[in-house]
Amino acid sequence: MMPDLLAGFAALVLLSVAAGLARVLRGPTAADRMMAAQLLGTGGIATVLLLAAALDMPAAVDVALVLALLAAFAAVAFVKGASPEGTGDPEEEA
Amino acid sequence: MSAWDLFTLAAVAAGAFFFLAGTVGLLRFPDVFTRLHALTKADNLGLGLIVLGLLPRAEGVFGALKLVAVWLLALLAAATVAQLVARLARREGDAGA
Amino acid sequence: MADGLADGPWAELLVALPLAGMLLALPLGGRQAHRLALLVLAAGPVLALLLAAQLWQGGVVGVALGGFAAPLGIALRADGLSVLMLLTTAVVLCATGLAARAGFAPRPGQGETRAGLLFWPLLLALWGALNAVFLGNDLFNLYVALELLTLAAVPLVCIEGKPEAVAAALRYLLFALLGSVLYLLGAALLYGAHGTLDITLLAARLQPGPATWMAGALMTAGLLAKTALYPLHLWLPPAHAAAPAAASAVLSALVVKASFFILLRLWFDVMPALAGLGGATLLGGLGTAAILAGSLLALRQERLKLAIAYSTMAQLGYLFLMFPLAGGGTEAQPWSAGAWTGGVLHAVSHALAKAAMFLVAGLVLQAAGHDRIRALQGLGRAMPVAVFAFGLAGLSLMGLPPSGGFVAKWLLLTAALASGQWWWAVPMLAGGLLAAGYVFRLLNPALSAGEGQGWRPVRRRWQAIPLALALLSVALGLAPLLPYLLLGLGRSPAAEEGLG
Amino acid sequence: MTSAATLYGLAGAALVGIGLYGLAVQAHVLRKILAFNLIGSGVFLVFGAVAGRGGGAGGGDPVPQAMVITGIVVALSATALAVALALRLFRETGRVTLPPDPPAGARDG
């Protein structure tokens, strides 16, 4: 019962964030696309945690941990990638 | 089904609701700043609630700490993105105008 | 003593030693890398001969790496075909290593340079990868070895930093990657169907079925892209022509043969029944197209290295005539072994001859500063030994006696006539004539009595390196018995009796 | 488990198809590299299907799983080299696409 319900919630969370793919596609700005990816990242982490509980695979929590660590990494890379030559910082006054 | 299970289900359900709300905001709000605003609140709360709900099922103290670490790291990433993306959006807006 | 030699870990060393040399070269730095590399390369022929002795005394050499027997572990396996390819590889790499000192050894008093360091570990890795391919008996391990080969070969193409070489290298990389990913997909399906990727076990377990056929088709397609068989040849001429001559020699002589070698293993050892679906005829047809198109294109080139590269495309075509000629009906056929041996001998003699030709082209570039064929008048007087070596290597490409190319083509021709498939003889003969055409066209200006103005002198000992390779390619025709006997060791039943 | 593994294997097949389409259609080098990575991960999913069909705990057969990890690392290596080549090509020539196929029998290299 419990595993089924947790897996069901995993599916629900994934479904709701996957809709964010539309924003990745539509934009219009790079910032929009990044935010959508961020939402998918957080939702993906939640999905993995729920799956780990549903499948009773505690090791899978490590996957969520790595995803969370790399979410920050990807965020920085996104922002860098949107700056010319890929080396800037949006906080610098141009 | 134990009381802890009910707690888990309630927290997870609330978390899932916030994810849903975040997506609706992302898709429906008119401009990049309001979208950002909606999003950062929603997904962090959502993940936080789900982590909270799963805590009783964690394998030991270490497992629980790991769950909390996941949430903190995600929070950190979200905060960074919010800050940097806002700057970026402002600059993109300037360039577009 | 003899026992100790026969039991030595020669197969393992042939893979491990080049890799160890490559790893050591990096911290050693650019001043010493070439010395280390030449030392390691010099051990190659010795190790290959020791392995040959081992094979001769005890039959097919099998090594379970880590002591884990297949299907759990990975096995190395050396039969006559492997050993012949390993020997050829060792010889060609020694020669190119020596020749490459001209371009990639540090000048006295100079610090570490980019190419002066990186060329050597790349060359050693390439050698290790080739050995791993020729010894591999596990289809997934062969995938890793092929990727190792690709990632060593691609940087060698553009190590001189010319823009056109960068474009050629990128195109080469994309083709090679597509080829290996298709190959890997086939391997996945084979594992799913049979629970192992060990070639010997697979051959015993193979059940025909959709998964097996699809796997065979995907792996064949991937390997054809890597072997640059017509019409997947587009990447080869620019890459082989843009690379520095020493690298071109290895690429044309050996690297394309590695994927062909796996194709042989796949068709003759793993799934001989593939041929029954008309696959053998298709490969033969594509080979025919490669011979004709490659030769005609080679005839039209203005640059020496491009012409040699197109000739590689043509010569690779002959290898694919093996498939229809060694196959056919349902019962054992006497000519199959001849066709198979002829094809393999062709691969070896082409390797030696083509390496010699590219090394000569390198000397031409060194002497003249360009390789425009028409402007090479009088080169024969400036560097007679090199031009002679080019001519000898040309004999082998044309298939004239007494060269190794002659024996190889003669065996293939005999098989074509004996099996009643005379039509395969037509491209062989036409290809020989066309090869004569382009070789003479390349030699003509060099032999003409033009005024040889402004050649930079090239020492005899540099010219001796391609000559040695060309002489070996001819000697293969004078003493074909030894490789012939070697090839018989551990030959698969399909190679003896025919595909299908 | 078995049928789920097969489902992901079928998804892998579709991904190979999508990647092949992208490789053929997109001209930009980075897009080609991206498409190649799609094909690669499709192949890995087929391996995953092969591993998972065996059932059992922990994703089934560990051998194909190990092969996928090896494959992921190899694909990353190749991607990194391809990206570096593309950047070098761009710096030298300003191009973001491969030059058109060499004309057959080009008169001068």
Added chain:
Amino acid sequence: MTALYLLDLVLVPAILLAACTAVGTRDRFAAVVSFIVYGLLLAIAWVRLGAVDVALAEAAIGAGLTGVLLLGALARMGRRADEAAAAGPPGRTLRLGAAALGAAVAAGIAAAVLALPEPAPQLSGAVAEALPALGLGNPVTGVLLAFRGYDTLLEAVVLLLALLGIWSLAPDPAWGGLPGLRHRARPEGVLAWLGRLLPPVGIVVGLYVFWVGADRPGGAFQAGTILAAVWILAVMSALVEPPAVRSLALRLALVAGPALFLAVGFAGLGLAGAFLGYPAAAGWAKPLILLVEAGLTLSIAATLALLVAGTPERAAG
């Protein structure tokens, strides 16, 4: 568990959709972002399939490093109009042909997957039988470091070769110098803050993933990738500069792992009677495997970090 099929019903279409977006969209930035999302979804799929080791590798490499590589390259090649855009969308014939080809190949593979035999032939049993002798609990680590250690050795060399290839593209005057361009960040800004905060956390996570790898999912490749990622983050936050490629310490770090693996392999010739073998005496195999893994983690971290840092472009100061 039927609800899992509900998840499959969401996950598989999402993966395919992300793949289509990555291939099809006009905007290149959107394509790369889709690709990163795609990597994330694949990591979830591997968890779903129970292959946590693979999920870790996919999360770290597929979603992380590959995406960052592509993003960095895209930024340098410019998002402005160029000949790829000028050529206009690909022709209708090409698109139809490519679609037909892709569909045909996909259908062929699908048919082959559906035709795979039941019960599936596999090696789980053989691995489980041989694993206790090595003292390991994680079968995937057993396959990677022992049973198919030869593959892993070659793979580590492949990684290093890719780096040599990238280095070989350096302009000659910059040889020996620093890879990539100099990153900028406002000293008190968010970037610099994150760059100081995350690396210690990342190092702990990386070492943890390495350490548990012997007995549960994790290992050298996943750990090395995490360590590389936090180092790259520090570089992007302008806190550290990548080392000059002429540095001996760097070169030693790059070759240490594969060299150690080879050395243990040679030792196996004497101790275990087979190249790449581990001594049969009880208790010897696991420490040796951990030693090799430690070396590999270091080298993989260094190699991956420099792979992303790119070609040397700046002469060392």
